[in-house]
Amino acid sequence: MAYWYNVSSGQVESDDNKSQSDDLMGPYDSQEEASNALQTARERTEKWDAEDKAWEEGRSED
Structure with missing residues (x-):
């Protein structure tokens, strides 16, 4: 059963x-x-935001 x-x-x-x-x-x-x-949604959003920020920072160093 799903909830x-x-x-x-x-x-x-x-x-x-x-x-x-x-x-x-x-x-x-x-x-x-x-x-x-x-x-759970809050934690996932925070994780994704941190990943996006790290990715953006990595792009700006190129």
């Missing part, structure tokens, strides 16, 4: 009770992963 995080309600939803909404993040393999969706 989803609803950013509007702040609730975890399963395939059985999933909203028909654009406000869902997922799917996730567990309720715990879905409940941490915003933190």
